[in-house]
Amino acid sequence: MREELLLIIEKNSRIDLKELAVILGVSTEDVLNELQQLEKEGIICGYHTLIDWDKTSVEKINALIEVRVTPQRGQGFDHIAERIYNYPEVKSVYLISGAYDLLVTLEQKSLKEISAFVSDKLSTLESVLSTATHFILKKYKDHGTILEKKHTEDEREIMI
Amino acid sequence: MSIPISKTIQDIKPSGIRKFFDIVSEMKDAISLGVGEPDFDTPWHIRDEGIYAFEKGKTFYTSNSGLKDLRIEISNYIKRKQGLNYCPDGEILVTVGGSEAIDIGLRAMINEGDEVIIPQPSYVSYEPCARLAGAKPVIIDLKAENEFRLTAQELENAITDKTKVLILPYPNNPTGAIMEKSDLEKIAKIIKEKDIFVLSDEIYSELTYSETPHVSIASLDGMRERTLLINGFSKAYAMTGWRLGYACGPKELLTQMTKIHQYCIMCAPTISQYAAVEALKNGDDDVKTMKMSYNQRRRFLLNAFKEMGLECFEPFGAFYVFPCIKKFGMTSEEFATRFLEEEHVAAVPGTAFGNSGEGFLRISYAYSLETLKIAMERLARFINKLNK
Numbered sequence: 433m434r435e436e437l438l439l440i441i442e443k444n445s446r447i448d449l450k451e452l453a454v455i456l457g458v459s460t461e462d463v464l465n466e467l468q469q470l471e472k473e474g475i476i477c478g479y480h481t482l483i484d485w486d487k488t489s490v491e492k493i494n495a496l497i498e499v500r501v502t503p504q505r506g507q508g509f510d511h512i513a514e515r516i517y518n519y520p521e522v523k524s525v526y527l528i529s530g531a532y533d534l535l536v537t538l539e540q541k542s543l544k545e546i547s548a549f550v551s552d553k554l555s556t557l558e559s560v561l562s563t564a565t566h567f568i569l570k571k572y573k574d575h576g577t578i579l580e581k582k583h584t585e586d587e588r589e590i591m592i
Numbered sequence: 593m594s595i596p597i598s599k600t601i602q603d604i605k606p607s608g609i610r611k612f613f614d615i616v617s618e619m620k621d622a623i624s625l626g627v628g629e630p631d632f633d634t635p636w637h638i639r640d641e642g643i644y645a646f647e648k649g650k651t652f653y654t655s656n657s658g659l660k661d662l663r664i665e666i667s668n669y670i671k672r673k674q675g676l677n678y679c680p681d682g683e684i685l686v687t688v689g690g691s692e693a694i695d696i697g698l699r700a701m702i703n704e705g706d707e708v709i710i711p712q713p714s715y716v717s718y719e720p721c722a723r724l725a726g727a728k729p730v731i732i733d734l735k736a737e738n739e740f741r742l743t744a745q746e747l748e749n750a751i752t753d754k755t756k757v758l759i760l761p762y763p764n765n766p767t768g769a770i771m772e773k774s775d776l777e778k779i780a781k782i783i784k785e786k787d788i789f790v791l792s793d794e795i796y797s798e799l800t801y802s803e804t805p806h807v808s809i810a811s812l813d814g815m816r817e818r819t820l821l822i823n824g825f826s827k828a829y830a831m832t833g834w835r836l837g838y839a840c841g842p843k844e845l846l847t848q849m850t851k852i853h854q855y856c857i858m859c860a861p862t863i864s865q866y867a868a869v870e871a872l873k874n875g876d877d878d879v880k881t882m883k884m885s886y887n888q889r890r891r892f893l894l895n896a897f898k899e900m901g902l903e904c905f906e907p908f909g910a911f912y913v914f915p916c917i918k919k920f921g922m923t924s925e926e927f928a929t930r931f932l933e934e935e936h937v938a939a940v941p942g943t944a945f946g947n948s949g950e951g952f953l954r955i956s957y958a959y960s961l962e963t964l965k966i967a968m969e970r971l972a973r974f975i976n977k978l979n980k
Contacts, residue, residue, distance in 0.1 A: 436884060454895040455888035455961070590613040590626035590938065 433458055437466060438475070443576075445479040484579045486571065494523075494539050494568040495546050497554065498532040500561040509533060512559045521549060532564070543567070604720045613938055622936040623967045628765060630830035630911070631958045632885075635878040638829060638871045645866035652862060656854040658686025658838070659865045665872040666838055670821070673797070674811040678840040685846055685853060686860045690795045690824040690837035691717060692853070697791050697820045697839055698725040698757070700848040706756040711742045712946025713914075714761040715793070722759075730755070733948035736916060739905045740769035744778040751782070757789045760809060763796035766945045766954035767914040768890075768907025770800055773807045780812045790819045795837070796910040798828035798879050801887045806909075810840075817842055825864075827910070828879050829871045834864035886911050889957040889964055896968040900975050911958045914942065918951040920978050928953060934977075935970040 433456050440447060440455070453460040470476040485492045501512050509527050516536055517525040526535045536554070540546045550565055571579055616622045633639075645651075657663065663680035670676050678684050687693040694717060698708065702725040710718045711732040722729045732750050734740045747758065760779070762771040771779070783790060790809055797806040810819035824837025837860075839849060853859075871878075893913050897904045904915035917927045924941035932938050940956075942949025957964060 436888075439884070440888070451892070455892050457891045586624075586631075588627040588629055588631070590616070590624060590628075590940070 433462070434466065434470070437463070438470070441467075441476075441479075482575050482577055484571070484574075486579075491541050492539055493541065493543060493546060494537065494571075496566045496568065497536040497538060497550060498528075498564040498566075499534040499536055499554065500532045500563075501534060501557075502559045502561060503533075504559060512557065515557055516554065519549070519553065521545075600724065604723060607716060607944070615932060616938045619932075619936050622932070622938060623963060623970070624938040625955045625957075625959065625964075625967055626938045626940050627956050627958055629832040629958060630827065630882065631960065632830040632882050634829065634831050634834070634867075635871075635875060637874060638831070638867050638878075641870035642834075642863050642867035645863045650862055650866055654686075654859045654862050654865055656859055657682075657684065657850055658860055659862075659869065662686055662865045662869050662872075665869050666840070669872050670808075670840060673805070674808045676808065676811050676816060676821075676840075679843075682843045683840055683846055685839045685850055686865060687824075687837045687839060687853065688857055688860050689826060689835045690793060690822050692857065692860075693820075693822040693824075693837050693839035693849075694718065694759075694791065694793060695721045695724070696849045696852040696856075697822065697841075697845075698722055698727065699852055700845060701725075701757055701789065701791075701820075702727045703756075705754065707752060707754040709747070709750050709755060709758045709788075711746075711759070711761065713740065713764075713766050713942055713949035713952070714759070714945055715765050716945060718759050718761070718793075727756070728754070731946065731948075733946070734767070734769075735948075736905065736952075739907075740764060740767040740914070741771055741775050742779060743775075744782050747779055747782050748786075751786050751788065755786065755788050757791055758783065760790050760792045762792075762794070763800055763806065763909025765796065765910050766912050766940065766942065766949065767952075768910050768912045769914075770802060770806070770907075770909040771809075772802070772804065773812075776807060776809045776812060780809060780815050783818060784814055788818070790815070792819050792821050794821060794823045796827050797823060799883055799886060799911060800909045801883075801890060802908040820845060825868050825871055829868075829875050830878075830882065831864070831868070831871065834861065834867060836860055836864045836868050886957060889959070889961055892961060892964060893955065893957055893968070896964075896972070900968075900972040902971075902975065911956055913955050913957065914952050915955065916951055917953055920975075924950055924953060931971070931974055935974045937967050937970050937974075 436456060449460050449463055453463045503509050504511050513525050516522055521538055521540055523537045523539050528535045538546055550563055555563055613626060616624050663684045666684050667678050667680045670678055698721050704726040706727050707730045708722040708727040709730045711734050719729045730750050732746050792809050794808055800806045808821055810816050810821045820839055820841040822839050825831040894906060897915055902915045904913055907913055924943045928939055928941040940954040942952030942954060
């Protein structure tokens, strides 16, 4: 049930416990135990909400920053990654194979704030060799969800 | 002058509930639980192959029996699923949906007056197709207490000197019933003893929810040579509109079927055939994902029925549940009509699938859980009202 449970709540973390139990064909206690276990094991890391901020009046600017770094002896990339992810404005940090090392995503209120972060904080870190900043202009799909969903009607015919 | 009309065609009844369901399209908040096709879009990589086929100008006829590549993939697929070997040259025919395979299969087998055994409730086209082929349909009324499985006894009772073919419709539309290997073995014994042939419609073969996967009767000892196996892409890969199915069986029969196909159809749609190659090569995960969703909905509905006190055996196949509404003292049609008029939910009366469907309702779960939830709230309210 573990994989199926995860697949369901990955799409809908608000589904109620009883319904979850019914569609998985197990008891609510089983679901509850499994959820707690998954949280304990750090497999479930949080229950977030996918928000399309562009549709609100709140200003938010997102950027992807490619960072090249010199790995440190004994710690590889972990230490520098930690230095970066501790900044609250950093939304995610991934270690990447290929032309650069870390992909950092950033969310700020303005271009100015983003450039300030890159020039003042990120570039000045000792092991950072270079950065390349890409601004996100439009989000079409996020976390597997198409944000501008076209309205579609069920046109299927009743067939017997 | 008078319009020429064939007597045979005239005697065939049109599907009686068509009109009944036109109401649905006019009701604004109506929910239909009536469709017999997946609610999923065809997986993108399959559609993508279709688009590529268009771009590359793959818009000519294929050979009558279908693209060689597709026949090879079908052969591999059946080998993989059922351990059965069908030669891509001569033992596999690509058709316009499973429906065409049913039609031409019967036409290729039947002589005027032969009897075709049709267990019901089942898909509506078997009986008309048998009649069009000149056969006399012999109906077996399946029983709820057997979970609508066909028993050896029922089969034996229906067989006469004139019996030629048994249509075996499992996993079943509309009941959701399946036949497990042990059930099939008992049937196979009779079939061999009485020397008859089987047309096995396995279009829902990928959609079973029991512990063991679907078993084809053709895979049982001595049955390959007496079975015409029919399957297709519609249900497993959500490809209903692509109109693509296939038939596998002994070469002698397939050769005759190919003649009818050749003269009536030429070949199945080419674009669809290219897409289907992709479906068979890389579609296993899609089938798994869709099946998981269907199973969740199936459990949801069965639980909802239980909570509202509606009797329903647990169906392990297709995407239908077949609850019993006998205790409300109405016919299936009355129940369905009132349910539609009063609660704006459309379900198909069991009688659409044969007389033995009386007292039952076919509810399709090829709908999102959200839709099913609303529908079940309305059904519970309707039943409460009836119980008062």
